[in-house]
Amino acid sequence: MDNDKKTSADSNRSLKRFLRNKFNLIGGIIILLFLLISIFAPVISPHPPNQVNLKMSLQPPSKTNFFGTDSLGRDVFSRIIHGCSASLIVGLGSVGFSLVVGSFLGVIAGYFKGSIGIVIMRFMDALWSFPSIILALGIAASIGPGIKNIIIAIGITFIPGFARVIYSQVLIVREEVYIKAIKSLGTKTSRLIFWHVLPNSITPVIVYSSLMAAQAVIAEAGLSFLGIGVIPPRAAWGNMLRDGYIYLGVAPWVSLFPGAAIFLLVLAFNFVGDGLRDVLDVRMTQ
Amino acid sequence: MSEVCLKVNKLKTSFSTPYGKVTAVNGLDLVLHRGEVLGLVGESGCGKSVSALSILGLINSPGVIESGQILFDGKDLLQLNNDELRKIRGKKISMIFQEPTTALNPVYKVGDQIAEAIMLHQKVGYKIALKRTLELLSLVGITSPEIRMKSYPYQLSGGMCQRVMIAMAFSCKPEILIADEPTTALDVTIQAQILSIIQKMKEIDKTAVMLISHDLGIISENADRLMIMYLGKVMETGKVSDIFNNPLHPYTRGLLGSIPKRGTHRKYNKLISIPGTVPSLINMPNGCAINNRCQYAVPGLCNKKEPDLIKYEGTHYVRCWKYQGWDNE
Numbered sequence: 001m002d003n004d005k006k007t008s009a010d011s012n013r014s015l016k017r018f019l020r021n022k023f024n025l026i027g028g029i030i031i032l033l034f035l036l037i038s039i040f041a042p043v044i045s046p047h048p049p050n051q052v053n054l055k056m057s058l059q060p061p062s063k064t065n066f067f068g069t070d071s072l073g074r075d076v077f078s079r080i081i082h083g084c085s086a087s088l089i090v091g092l093g094s095v096g097f098s099l100v101v102g103s104f105l106g107v108i109a110g111y112f113k114g115s116i117g118i119v120i121m122r123f124m125d126a127l128w129s130f131p132s133i134i135l136a137l138g139i140a141a142s143i144g145p146g147i148k149n150i151i152i153a154i155g156i157t158f159i160p161g162f163a164r165v166i167y168s169q170v171l172i173v174r175e176e177v178y179i180k181a182i183k184s185l186g187t188k189t190s191r192l193i194f195w196h197v198l199p200n201s202i203t204p205v206i207v208y209s210s211l212m213a214a215q216a217v218i219a220e221a222g223l224s225f226l227g228i229g230v231i232p233p234r235a236a237w238g239n240m241l242r243d244g245y246i247y248l249g250v251a252p253w254v255s256l257f258p259g260a261a262i263f264l265l266v267l268a269f270n271f272v273g274d275g276l277r278d279v280l281d282v283r284m285t286q
Numbered sequence: 287m288s289e290v291c292l293k294v295n296k297l298k299t300s301f302s303t304p305y306g307k308v309t310a311v312n313g314l315d316l317v318l319h320r321g322e323v324l325g326l327v328g329e330s331g332c333g334k335s336v337s338a339l340s341i342l343g344l345i346n347s348p349g350v351i352e353s354g355q356i357l358f359d360g361k362d363l364l365q366l367n368n369d370e371l372r373k374i375r376g377k378k379i380s381m382i383f384q385e386p387t388t389a390l391n392p393v394y395k396v397g398d399q400i401a402e403a404i405m406l407h408q409k410v411g412y413k414i415a416l417k418r419t420l421e422l423l424s425l426v427g428i429t430s431p432e433i434r435m436k437s438y439p440y441q442l443s444g445g446m447c448q449r450v451m452i453a454m455a456f457s458c459k460p461e462i463l464i465a466d467e468p469t470t471a472l473d474v475t476i477q478a479q480i481l482s483i484i485q486k487m488k489e490i491d492k493t494a495v496m497l498i499s500h501d502l503g504i505i506s507e508n509a510d511r512l513m514i515m516y517l518g519k520v521m522e523t524g525k526v527s528d529i530f531n532n533p534l535h536p537y538t539r540g541l542l543g544s545i546p547k548r549g550t551h552r553k554y555n556k557l558i559s560i561p562g563t564v565p566s567l568i569n570m571p572n573g574c575a576i577n578n579r580c581q582y583a584v585p586g587l588c589n590k591k592e593p594d595l596i597k598y599e600g601t602h603y604v605r606c607w608k609y610q611g612w613d614n615e
Contacts, residue, residue: 113347114347176388177383177384177385177388177389178388178389178390178391178392180339180344180383180389181381181383181389181390181451182391183344183375184342184344184375184376184380184381185375185376185380185402185403185406185454186372186373186374186375186376186377186406186407187372187376187402187406188372189368196391199393200391200392200393
């Protein structure tokens, strides 16, 4: 029981170390805030997000419309609140997708090396060599818009990165004495790979995930801006940027506020990524 | 002696490197009897560990076992597929490693790792496995095992980790234990404890132990028989008492002479060192492997032809021209 205390103290210490850095704290709070906003969007938004009111079009920020209105008179503040979930779902969903697929491919390639490894990693190189936004554009264009499809499109472009990060780790871990020792016990290869090699290789991938979540938010905004992301009239920050950019000169608030929201979320993910690296880095643990 | 449980014939293991082929084990013959301790001694790089890993089929590419036989339980281990080999590893033949702190998976609790080893080969549930883990941990002399089994490897000392490794190795009552330098990374007091634990566990399960070391002191105290290896070959083998009382091979004499003895004055009893260094395995000398470091080497014979491992008396064998009648050639 002494040890249980120790382990929970360990995780407490990690959390403390994570929060001691102000940037981590800020990043964590922003993400938490956005999470709460997207969960309680219907409750906290002052107006329905898709309520069109042409009389009120392009109104500057005021007491009733905090962030002003867009060309159709929709409340920008309410739309940002409702668009939050799209960004978060795509950010986390596409990272989750590529994390699972990329880690699987990377760990297989790294453990077996040889021809399996060469085939997988050269395929990853080929995928990697496409500019990611163009690739995502192509995939999204071929399978159609919509949240699920953007997650797949962005997720696919991220797979090579994850595969490479974990591949490089597995190359180190597979040579460790304990892997040989576990093999000498007669463990099945599949268990050896996913139960013993993978957990020892995953740390840098977790850090990479939070950085890629930021990239995914940007990519989603980009795809929505280009019109093949979230389907209008559903609010998404990328859509809102596009709605507003024609009126940048007369009504900058229509694009400015969604842009600021994207900026904040991306910044928060990046802060958290740096913090995770500090907490999870073994060399700094001891 | 009692029944044979492992027989290795003409084992040859090599590694291909960019600089050429390295033959780490070159025609190793070995017999292990039930319940005995066989010591394997030699300098670094003489093929001790590679021999051990070859027996368990754990040689990774670029290493390959070129030829030979490893007979265990009436089967040649080299002919078995991976699945069949897996059922022998850990269950019939288990192994402990040199660096105990790096031989345990850092991300799991040690108790769970032992329990995993138990559940691998015995059809028992997690709870029963944990109970057995507890018994094993107290058998290997870990105090308050119920607390220690919840520790992660980094929370334990080297000696503790090695005890855990021993518990894991004996979890399925193996017929053979291969101990690859089990005490090299530990300090002297812990060494003695670890070796006595291995002896004790071995007595309980009647396990044959292959004790690999470069420390002749450890071997003399713990082994029944001894094999001296050099450059992947056996130079001399026999009962420990025979070899220590009557070392035949010049290399064995050199090794024994390089141990400091208590009670002798430094002035009168200089430590012997074997001249030269181990040659590269890529450029092995012609003839006897050690002819370039041997003061008795006969030019024209030792550097031309390799001697065989011949019987000197009883179980005492030696590979040297000196005992093969070099005058006859």
